[in-house]
Amino acid sequence: MAEELIDRARFPLLAWGLGELRYETTSLGQRETIFAVGNGYLGLRGEDEEATAVEAPGCFLNGFHETWPIKHAEAAYGFAKTGQTIINVPDAKLVRLSVDGQTLDPAEASSYSRVLDFRTGVLRRELSWRTASGKNVRLHSSRLVSFVRRHVAQVVYEIEVDAAADVVVTSELRNRADGMPAVTEGAGFDPRRAGGFGHRVLVTELVEEVGDRWSLGWRTANSGLGLAVGVAHQFDSASPADVDGAASADHAVRSWRVPAAAGERLRLVKWLSYHDGQAGVPVAGLAASAAFDLDQAQAAGVDALLAEQAAWLTGYWADADVELPGQPELQQAVRWCLFQLAQAAGRADGRGIGAKGVTGSGYEGHYFWDTEIYLVPFLTHTNPELARQVLRFRLGLLDSARHRARELAQRGALFAWRTINGDEASAYYAAGTAQYHINADVADALARYAAVNADPEFLTGEAFVVLIETARLWADLGFFRDGGFHLHSVTGPDEYSAVVNNNLYTNLMARKHLRVAAAAARRLEASDPQRWTQAVAELGLDDAEVNGWLAAADAMVVPYHEGFGVHAQDADFLTRAVWDLAHTSGDQHPLLLHYHPLVIYRHQVLKQADAVLAAFLAGDEFTPAQRRAIFEYYDPITTGDSTLSALVQSIVAAEVGYPQRAVELFAEGSFVDLADLHHNTRDGVHIASAGGVWNALVYGFGGLRDHGGRISIDPRLPVGWPGLRFSFRLAGSRVRAELTTEELQLRLLAGPGGELLVCGRPYQLTGELRIPLDDQGPELAPITGRLPLIHGRPATTEQISLQLPLPSISKGDAE
Template sequence: MNLDYIIPNNWSIIEEGFNPELVKSSESIFSLGNGAMGQRANFEETYTGATFQGSYIAGVYYPDKTRVGWWKNGYPEYFAKVLNAPNWIGINVNINGTAFDLNTCKKVENFRRELNMKEGWLSRSFKATLPNDVEIAVKVKRFLSLDLDEVGAIKFQITPLNTHANIAFEPYLDSGITNEDSNWDDKFWDTLNVSHDNHQAFIQCKTMKTHFHVCAFMESEVFINDKKLLIEAKNTADATKTTFSYAHAVKQNETYTICKFGGYTVDRNHAKEDLVKAAKATLKKAKDIGFETLLDMQKQAWANIWEMADITIDGDVKAQQGIRFNIYQLNQTYLGTDARLNIGPKGFTGEKYGGSTYWDTEAYCIPFYMATKDQSVARNLLAYRYNHLQKAIENAEKLGFSNGAALYPMVTMNGEECHNEWEITFEEIHRNGAIAFAIYNYHRFTGDYSYIPQKGLEVLIGIARFWHQRASYSTQKNQYVILGVTGPNEYENNVNNNFYTNYIAKWCINYAVENIEKVEAEFASDFTRIMNKTKLSKAEISQWQEVANNMYFPYSEEHQVYLQQDGFLDKHLVTVANLDKSQRPINQKWSWDRILRSPYIKQADTLQGFYFFEDHFTTEELKRHFDYYEPFTVHESSLSPCVHSIQAAKLGQMDQAYTFYLRTSRLDLDDYNHEVHEGLHITSMAGTWMSIVEGFGGMRVRNNQLCFEPRIPSQWEAYSFKVNFRHQVLKVMVTQKETRFEVDGEQDLKILVNNREVHIIPHQLIAV
């Protein structure tokens, strides 16, 4: 089914016409979040058609027991589930005794759904004819407040068009929910208490095993033609559900409205015995502010985000819509205000993958958050990993490593490994390198070295110890090798000497040693504390260096490229261009055995190394490797197009760069991978930002200085973006004729543009 149904628009995601086959996809695309909670765009009212119900609370999860056919020592005991939380958005509607359900309506006309990204709200409007022939006009608007992040608000309006109608709004809370994604169909929630007080209702519940305590809450008011009605609501309740009923006789063409506030208080933020009290206080705040004023606050909060984060594109609406959708979803998922949280690959839009933290955060998300927010946000993401260092050491110990070697998890909620595909979990060890690279990247961009002596060096030591122990000495090669790994290309498992893994292992060791020496020379008290804590000796460091200095990298003299892994040339090397299109995507058409034997690459692998360590290679080497590997790349990972777009732009291959940009920016909007119904690809959205700023803008940091090599696709008239570089906000505007720079604040800024120094004076446009 072609899912290219989203109406192009600069600031909104718009769907016109009701198609039941698109409901699950739209539930993902129109999702809402505010960093603390989120929800798929499920209808508030009853819907009996195919739907994927999902409301989620940041940091709340369930350890679903690992399900494998044959247990191997070292498997994690559980797979962390992103939990579908108790439903607070529900408002059943009964009209003249008939349940309102879009799936059973005789006719649905003028259906329009809009996600307004500029202002942060979701709306629906339509006309419908019910089975009892009552015709109604419906308008619904909802948002999750950024200012009061425990609260969401809904305004649901119904106007009977062809008759008077007895309409009952039935707002409810429901903790009897299930997960779309479950290994054993376990019960995830234990409902402790269902209560109500006047127009307020509360469900107190806790997760099984992890014992997160949550209070779901709601309060509603009803209006006729915007005049508040004082209706005594009837309450019905059972063990997991509580419902109010607001019934009213509505005249033809009158508008009956319910405003509902709801959300969650969680024991991550309140004492568990105070959750109802906290919910009441939150509801009072929201109700005192009121729906419209809270919505005005929402618009201002989003205006503040867009002031720094927006990227404008002139002359290409679909490209503009794509980048704003990506930036919007990233900010809905993570705002950097809570160092205990991280950026899950599906955010608040679905349950696939489980866990909240992958290497995507360090490799893709940190650059976005560093440049579009205060550097403290990126530092919080680094601190998250430092806080999990002991767990990373324990994860490594379970696999037989010792002496403080740290293996960070492939997937985690609390620092423990909770992913159970052996070839991914225990062979995709390159994620350790991404975590070390993020520390380097943070210092390179922000100039803030303090994180390393305070926290980061301990992480680097644990990672270096891991690489030292994970490498093996090959007497045949007289070099160190790393065997049995999976690189970023998950379409090759259990290979030897993946170039990217070996290269980043060598770099990690060298970077750790470099920083040990710097901390020893410049931060004596931190150095003493760290050495006492880690019991690191000069002799151990020299053993690391022996491994780094003699690391093996597979290389083809014939092709003049580093090989992705030892056996790559043994494959039947047929490029993607010669692959039957009916066989795509191969991950949905081929057996895993066939994929593993093929030459096809899921995402940048060797080229991921060239992206991270661009300065280690010449442009000629990059071109040689790009031209060799990209033709074998099927881009079936959401993380693939952005890296290739950046590299194609650097090589001046602008048509390719633009094609990859469109793919990364509209991956979910146009459902390239035929899986958007499962949720969005949140972490790869940061790669979309990178593809413009680092790709087309050519932004780099070299020798403590911002550098640019601006390029522009022929399809665009102009584009602009801002970066917060070391507390100075620089705006960059690129047209087909020139590039203009402007810096806020009071300090001058010197940058390099196409290797020429440019001096920028505050509040003066400089054209280059």
């Protein structure tokens, strides 16, 4: 697949990097994303320093956003009122080069190459350029965003000319945020893409130029957030340089003109420091912090920052790396994805993880459920401290969640579906606020972290109030009828079905949530009676309420169709007509951009895995036969219009016996950005999909499960793969697994070890185990066609109604 998707003459196959050997002006936005560098707080997109040809250039700070009033055509009580959009902050990485009056354009380079190195965290570029005056110029540049110095980035720009020449090197800082058009609907409109603003966003509070430094500061017009950017320069040349420059609110420039001798080398180093703060924090104070960072970075020097970066990543890769011997194409894609997770979470330091990390403005920089379901499992098993930091961000949003629950006339707390500051920012409640499952997703991540890392006190400590308040919402939202506990008017993960009754995923995850909350309450009561008494007083919690949660969990409705022998996605899903995907034109995908939601809602068609996700995350609620039936019914009618889907489908496909389909889906998910499969990589890396790559490898092909914190492994190594190596946590202990076709080797790296199951048999790991494997699970004949399977056979017209909606047209097309 990779050979078909990636031009290897341009993007070479590297084990530990992403390279480019030819400059082109096509797909600029995608390349700006895939070559971006960041650390979870600060992100620099991957356009060339000269920025002569760009599509979506920029620089982003995690959580630094502007607010704006959401204008509903027909408003109703409780609708989200205030939008939040990440800001493309002033970009200080820019450098321009002129030789004998001719400005460098990388498109004119005679040779061009760059590599993003996953082990050093540095983007390096080399190019050769012959000027109109006949001078040969060699240029080396590099940039990094430091994992050690959270607020600091470094740009190095080195030039050598083969003959005497007039060389001008210009450093720039540019405010792009106030030059973007406001978002409007029309041709090319995509609700997943962030737009500009209808007002000036950054109000200038500070402009200083002292020596070789700039210090600039702003405050956002509506959200009131403060921002300071400091830039320090160091320019070295043997020949004397004539220096000139100026700084203003939106643009700062500093130039060095050098009568360079033949063979002379010139070098510019830029150290950048970005600091932001809440409303009320003086911009001058942020600028002072930036200046301190610059002092420290400049004193340390270029080589020290490079060494620090490599050392940090050495520690990261020790557990994060997943090795695929004999699969070089996939190996590169996997490591690129895992590197993106470092760039999204490494120094988020208590902030959320946006859907695009800090690589772009897609989805307006919002935080979703993606973090808890797709990213936290990876961090839980490979970097528990980062996992805990990410979870603490969500815990800090409790007050906003309580307020949102009250707005919806519910007890307890309800986390915003999409947010930056904790308030709901989804203007479309049917596919936003109605996704109550976010509460259970958060609880699942909290419980997984605590169990896998043998940290039960986390649930009875700092996470306790959140567990209790979010569980209360389920008890209040649902109701008992006919012996069952029902959850109505909810939306599951599949946004092509909305506001339904008894969504399978929501109900099962809510059941898990209620039981985890009840267990935490019982544990606290037994282990710390004093704190339990305090919790009872502060939260109004009592035994009757906890017992009520358990009763609701036990009675939770689990939709099941006896005739079809499959769990229903929701109470009415299987009564709808099935969308005829086999005859749906490719240019009508994604459906959400071509059909009114009502057209989609009345059909059996999925944007992304829903019941299949339940079969994975709540797999212990199903028998193997039930998980297989779920996959066989829903996989054929899943469009994959969401990048969240393929890798979840891959996990379950591997488990139930469709290895070929599992590999296909895995490859699709692995290359979603490198090959721009969804045509929106320009807006930023799909961070959840990158996390899903680790999930598919470890949970899918590795066969690991951690239900309730108990580790079990039932491998599913694909045919043709010599092996698979990955790390995981066993009751807090570090373990490295090596899987081959014949055996599973487990090696204890740190900690006391513990008990786990392999292919259903118990083992005690205290050092090293080598476990022979009889097979890699069942292998069934591939599913063909786009009809759901019922009892293992394609559905018939007696069982389903098949419909193909008319192709959609706009009003303008009709006229």
